[in-house]
Amino acid sequence: MNNYDVIIIGGGAAGCFAAAAGEGGGRALIIEKNGVLMKKLAITGKGRCNLTNNCDAETVLGNIPRNAAFMRSALSRFSPADTMAFFGELGVPLKTERGGRVFPVSDKSGDVVFALEKRLRARGVEIAADRAVSLIIENKAVKGVKCANAAYYSENVILAAGGMSYPKTGSTGDGFELARSAGHTVTPIKPALVPLVTAEDCSGAAGLTLKNVTLTLTKNGGCVFSGGEEVLFTHFGVSGPAVLSASFYVDDPKRDEYALSIDLKPALSEKVLDARILRDFGENKNRRFKNALSGLLPQKIIALFTERSGIPPEKRVNEITKEERKRMLSALKNFSLSVKATRPIDEALVTNGGVSVKEIDPKTMRSGLVKGLYFAGEVIDVAGLTGGFNLQIAFSTAYAARTALGLMTLDFPPKNMLY
Numbered sequence: 001m002n003n004y005d006v007i008i009i010g011g012g013a014a015g016c017f018a019a020a021a022g023e024g025g026g027r028a029l030i031i032e033k034n035g036v037l038m039k040k041l042a043i044t045g046k047g048r049c050n051l052t053n054n055c056d057a058e059t060v061l062g063n064i065p066r067n068a069a070f071m072r073s074a075l076s077r078f079s080p081a082d083t084m085a086f087f088g089e090l091g092v093p094l095k096t097e098r099g100g101r102v103f104p105v106s107d108k109s110g111d112v113v114f115a116l117e118k119r120l121r122a123r124g125v126e127i128a129a130d131r132a133v134s135l136i137i138e139n140k141a142v143k144g145v146k147c148a149n150a151a152y153y154s155e156n157v158i159l160a161a162g163g164m165s166y167p168k169t170g171s172t173g174d175g176f177e178l179a180r181s182a183g184h185t186v187t188p189i190k191p192a193l194v195p196l197v198t199a200e201d202c203s204g205a206a207g208l209t210l211k212n213v214t215l216t217l218t219k220n221g222g223c224v225f226s227g228g229e230e231v232l233f234t235h236f237g238v239s240g241p242a243v244l245s246a247s248f249y250v251d252d253p254k255r256d257e258y259a260l261s262i263d264l265k266p267a268l269s270e271k272v273l274d275a276r277i278l279r280d281f282g283e284n285k286n287r288r289f290k291n292a293l294s295g296l297l298p299q300k301i302i303a304l305f306t307e308r309s310g311i312p313p314e315k316r317v318n319e320i321t322k323e324e325r326k327r328m329l330s331a332l333k334n335f336s337l338s339v340k341a342t343r344p345i346d347e348a349l350v351t352n353g354g355v356s357v358k359e360i361d362p363k364t365m366r367s368g369l370v371k372g373l374y375f376a377g378e379v380i381d382v383a384g385l386t387g388g389f390n391l392q393i394a395f396s397t398a399y400a401a402r403t404a405l406g407l408m409t410l411d412f413p414p415k416n417m418l419y
Contacts, residue, residue, distance in 0.1 A: 004029045004154040006405055007145050009132045010175065011037040013391055014377025015160035015233045018398035020119040020335055021078075021086065028125045031145060033170060035129030037120075038113045040162070040169040044391065045101075049109035052083040052395070053388040054096040060392055064384040065248050066192070070357040071393060074365070079397040080392055085265040099229070101388050128152065132161070132174065135182055141371035142182075154374045157400050158365075163378040164189055164350025175379035176354065181371045185356040187381045191348035194237035194247045196260070199338040200304070205233035208300040214263040215242040217249055217339075219256055224309055229386075231262060233301070238337065244349060245385040250342055258339035264297070264332050274329055281325075285318040292317045296332070308335060330407075350390050354381035364404035365397050374401040 005026030008015045016038055018029050030037070044050060045203045047154050053060065057075040084094055084102060092115045093105040102377070104111045120127075130147035135157065137143065144153035161175030176186045206267055210231045218227040225246045232240035238260065265273050284292035290313035293302050306313040309331040311324050320328075345351065359368050367373035376398040386389045 002144075002150065003027075004126075004150045004152060006156040006158065006402075007031065007152055007154040008158045008160055009081040009145060009178065009185070010159070010161035010379075011127065012160065012162050012170070012377065012394075013038060013041045014379075014394040014398040015158070016041075016116050016120060016163075017395050018158050018160060018376050018402045019125045020116050021395075021399050021402055028123070029128055029154070030120075030125060031128045031130055031132050031147060033129070033131040033174075035127075037117060037127070040166050040171065041391075042109045042113050043166075043169070044109060045103060047109050048103050048107045049112045050101050050103060050343060050388040050391065051087060051094065051112065052080040052102045052392045053100040053102045054084070054102050057082055059100075060384070060389055063387060063389045064382065064393070065118065066352060066383040067357045067381055069223065070360075070362050070380075071396065073363045074400040076144050076395040077403075078396045080388075082399075083392060083395050086395075087112065087115065090119060092271065094202070099387050100333065130299075132178060135178055135370075135373070137182060137370055140369070142373045156374070156405050157372060158374040158376055158398075159379055160376040160401075161379055163354060165191065165348040165351050165378070167346050171351075171378070179355045179375075179379065182334075182367065182373060184359050184367065187353045187356055189345070189351060190251075190351040191245040191342055191345040192248050192352035192383050193349035193386055194245055194345070194347055195234060195343045196237050196243055196250065196339050197343060198237035198260070199340045200237075200308075202233045202237055202304060202337070203235045204303050205300045206235045208233045208298055209240060210262070210298070210301075212266070213242070214266040215246055216261040216263075218261070219247040219249070221257070228266060236343070237340070241386045243348050247342055248352070248383070248385060250339060253339050253341050260337045260339060262335040262337075264335050270333060271331060273332060277329060281317050281320070285316075287317055289313055289315045289317060289320065305331060305335070349386070350383045351378055352383055354379050357381055363400065365401035366404060374404065376401045 006028050008018050008030045011030045011032030058077045095105050130149050132145050134146045142157045162171035164173045206387050214228045227242050229242035230240040231242050280295050288327050290306050309328045365374045377394040
């Protein structure tokens with residue numbers, strides 16, 4: 001009874017979508033060591049589940065810094081519009097928010113999880129609460145999966161075991177080891193979309209979220225990222241959507257010099273902002289500098305800002321020189337922080353690195369090394385920025401893998417590889 005038409009290793013977003021989407025039919029098994037499906041999906045978007053981004057495929061590609069070209073074919077056949085239509089058909093009403101982010105109207109990730117689980121039950125998909133130990137491979141063709149408690153057999157296996165981010169949800173790198181055992185190359189694994197540690201002490205501003213600011217990341221003095229979203233101050237440095245996206249471009253702070261610049265007033269030109277400062281100074285000319293900034297800045301950041309401006313916090317406003325006012329203006333438009341390190345991968349939203357795309361057919365997600373082996377989701381060396389793009393990658397690759405199972409006449413190895 002342990003023979004299946006398809007076995008899917010991993011019960012996360014990609015694995016469950018691979019079982020729920022496509023043509024269906026046949027006997028399918030999901031192997032999930034947690035015994036609980038979609039644990040990571042349930043906590044995405046702070047528990048609201050940012051399913052995708054309401055944009056076209058080209059925009060998605062523009063938000064995939066890691067191996068975007070590999071995703072072109074999969075996105076052309078399963079786009080964000082297809083994702084939205086799919087979940088709409090499952091009975092999950094959706095809404096679009098700032099930056100094109102798509103969420104369930106209920107703001108509850110549980111609704112998405114429930115809808116997918118309902119589809120899996122309707123399709124008769126079986127779940128094995130077991131840990132995949134190794135792939136059963138004979139003559140360069142997959143024959144099944146050996147688990148800790150049993151062996152399961154199929155000539156079609158989709159490896160969707162995730163990466164190494166959020167290990168508490170089960171993403172502990174098992175998929176990488178299984179891929180290596182099949183002869184696949186796994187590129188170096190690093191955290192992506194992760195908070196940043198700063199050289200400056202930001203603990204006094206911890207908990208403060210700056211909205212509608214512009215963040216710029218420089219590497220050795222050259223701009224490598226710029227975007228306008230939220231920045232969150234923490235006890236170790238900074239986080240928030242803008243910082244997470246910027247972190248994608250931070251490689252090795254011990255080797256290269258990375259710096260963050262926050263435009264605290266992006267809606268105001270320097271000329272207009274200077275006039276605002278002069279007006280505020282005129283209204284507070286007898287107050288100390290640190291007490292005259294409440295109209296310009298949130299209270300929590302004032303101490304850190306005065307330090308960055310170089311103006312003594314106890315100095316009277318009417319004693320501030322023109323040169324000091326220029327420094328203050330510069331600090332408002334260019335609030336700088338030095339990047340000391342990234343936080344560890346278990347705090348990252350996604351994994352940077354994975355199974356080399358050079359060894360995977362971009363149209364079908366089929367292995368170019370082992371017949372019957374497919375890949376989907378974060379286990380592949382593809383990753384996007386914040387905004388729903390990584391779940392879209394999971395859905396598009398899962399859809400490509402599952403629908404390819406009906407194309408058994410295709411040659412092996414695949415002819416559309418990226419060698």
